[in-house]
């Protein structure tokens with residue numbers, strides 16, 4: 001009998017049993033299977049939350065263009081009729097306003113299989129239909145994505161895939177300075193799927209050899225319990241000040257590597273001037289101490305230690321999802337450059353270790369094929385996190401990466417495989433913006449907060465209900481994903497949904513190229529076979545792979561040193577940056593004349609932090625959740641079991657709670673001028689006293705209460721700040737938020753987000 005296997009962003013599984021006895025068994029050779037997968041089957045089989053049939057919003061059928069979009073009932077209708085309506089709307093908008101009035105941003109993680117990737121299917125369809133306004137960069141690391149090409153000449157992808165490999169760190173690094181920590185929580189995930197989880201293993205090996213680790217974070221839990229680990233609980237928003245003060249100490253004591261700076265960097269003297277006080281403010285440990293809330297002597301001691309050790313300066317992605325997030329990347333790189341250990345095995349600079357499991361992975365990366373998305377005839381785009389601003393200000397101007405740009409006037413929004421009412425900041429502002437388009441079309445398998453804010457809802461299958469292939473260029477295994485469940489209700493694959501729309505718009509043949517799903521899978525596999533051949537190994541034929549379920553790439557081990565070739569010979573291997581080197585002063589960025597992103601790394605006070613908190617406001621850390629992937633599987637067992645009173649759990653220091661009359665297990669209202677949310681409370685001694693942690697991903701459930709419109713289920717984006725990192729990258733700043741915490745004493749509003757919205761008969 002064939003092996004039944006499957007895969008998700010949180011891991012790969014062997015499927016055993018059937019019906020109620022069906023199990024997803026993690027791979028036997030995965031050193032640390034993810035907790036997230038435990039909630040997968042129950043979420044997939046949840047009839048309350050799954051969208052069973054195509055549906056159209058009741059008010060929209062009655063002529064409402066959006067005013068009631070945030071809270072309405074739905075009418076279930078037959079597929080053919082709903083596809084006719086959706087295609088008719090697209091035609092109308094294209095004919096009246098042009099394709100530049102369609103926002104097809106569709107940001108989101110979707111599912112892991114290569115073929116049924118919802119965004120790819122949607123973009124292929126929209127491109128054939130004349131194009132759409134796209135989204136640029138990611139919620140994960142937009143600031144890094146925009147600044148890294150300026151300062152290193154490499155894209156974020158090149159930096160990520162070129163990161164110095166874990167085995168080299170385990171062998172050579174003696175001090176791992178982890179800004180934002182290195183967490184097994186986030187390392188559960190790999191975009192596109194993973195056959196192994198290895199980060200804790202490598203950190204453990206390194207620590208066992210004697211590597212010291214410093215967890216620079218408001219939370220001790222951002223690093224595993226390792227020997228030789230210590231915790232530096234800096235004030236959120238102050239890390240760049242700490243980096244500059246450490247740099248100051250290196251210069252002031254002559255511990256900097258001047259030969260390295262001259263050979264491998266440009267503009268270092270101007271950066272040194274800034275740090276040493278050329279503008280009248282020397283960035284000394286005494287300057288940084290009150291900002292960082294740590295003793296100046298500790299900063300001096302850390303700098304001296306760095307000068308003695310073989311150091312990796314590591315910056316998590318979360319560090320740059322904050323106001324002026326570009327600076328955390330640049331100042332971290334600059335600190336490592338001044339130390340002069342970049343380009344050697346196991347030391348230097350890293351961006352994203354632990355943020356997901358692949359960064360630093362010591363494997364061969366292979367560019368497998370995918371289905372073409374085609375070409376978008378519309379050139380317009382927005383930086384992904386500017387969605388509310390775009391919808392609220394058509395024709396308004398903004399700056400991005402040196403350009404002055406204009407927001408388009410969007411009439412139609414299409415989304416497949418993402419959940420903006422999970423991922424975007426300031427959800428009440430997004431609700432206001434969301435009333436603006438004339439029509440919203442959403443594909444999803446579940447009644448997420450976004451699906452229930454669509455006019456036309458197209459129910460998709462989940463990965464367990466279709467065949468697919470996990471082919472992740474960064475993974476050493478290829479996994480055949482079996483179809484192990486029957487599609488829920490009338491759910492269809494996204495491919496089938498878009499094929500139906502394409503046919504109605506006259507581009508059906510171009511979309512399918514005459515292939516059915518099986519035909520596409522075989523086509524993909526034969527592409528993989530050619531790639532493998534060029535790489536020097538052979539893949540089995542399709543039928544054998546389908547039966548075996550897994551193919552493991554031979555001799556896949558490979559290590560890398562970030563900037564290794566460049567540092568070995570900067571003349572022969574210059575970086576494609578403006579100077580051919582790492583730029584510690586960047587002429588192009590300086591010429592943009594931005595207040596919030598000068599020409600060298602700089603610390604600037606964030607819009608919100610505890611130094612400007614009033615009335616006992618706390619810094620909100622809305623970190624990634626341990627029990628699920630963002631909002632995915634929030635309806636599953638694993639996420640449900642971790643909730644309190646059916647709400648997401650927030651964590652606070654016991655003294656912080658006591659000072660507010662709060663105790664373990666009570667329900668707390670976290671609020672600010674933007675909104676509020678309810679969460680269950682757990683106490684945690686290993687965190688700063690001026691911080692509250694509320695993981696993302698509880699399905700947003702915005703309800704009108706006596707305290708105003710709040711999320712009664714605990715989604716932190718009900719209170720986060722919607723602003724760009726700077727006019728350079730315009731990334732989201734979800735970690736820059738202050739909230740007040742108070743006991744919720746009113747009646748507990750019922751959580752409705754995990755059930756379908758009202759489904760009513762047609763008038």
Ligand SMILES: Nc1nc2c(c(=O)[nH]1)N[C@H]1C(S)=C(S)[C@@H](COP(=O)(O)OP(=O)(O)OC[C@H]3O[C@@H](n4cnc5c(=O)[nH]c(N)nc54)[C@H](O)[C@@H]3O)O[C@H]1N2
Nearest residue numbers: 108109110111139140417418419423443622630631632734
């Ligand atoms: N406050 C705060 N907010 C944040 C962050 C933070 O740290 N703090 N982090 C940000 C980051 S880094 C990210 S990446 C984003 C993540 O934001 P998203 O990627 O939008 O979050 P997901 O919950 O993964 O959304 C994926 C959606 O795709 C749907 N889906 C899954 N499979 C399929 C499929 O096969 N077909 C279709 N049609 N749909 C499918 C799921 O049901 C879900 O609704 O959130 C961002 N938001």
Ligand SMILES: Nc1nc2c(c(=O)[nH]1)N[C@H]1C(S)=C(S)[C@@H](COP(=O)(O)OP(=O)(O)OC[C@H]3O[C@@H](n4cnc5c(=O)[nH]c(N)nc54)[C@H](O)[C@@H]3O)O[C@H]1N2
Nearest residue numbers: 140180186189216217236237316317318355623624629630
């Ligand atoms: N289980 C699970 N894993 C995931 C995901 C998920 O949803 N669930 N999502 C994946 C995705 S899309 C992404 S982009 C990555 C994100 O990976 P990261 O960005 O690394 O993860 P976060 O949890 O957002 O943030 C990491 C930590 O940064 C710390 N931090 C916040 N602000 C500050 C600050 O000002 N200073 C310092 N020193 N520390 C600060 C917080 O304590 C937080 O725990 O995670 C991925 N991994």
Ligand SMILES: [Mo]
Nearest residue numbers: 138139140141
């Ligand atoms: Mo992300």
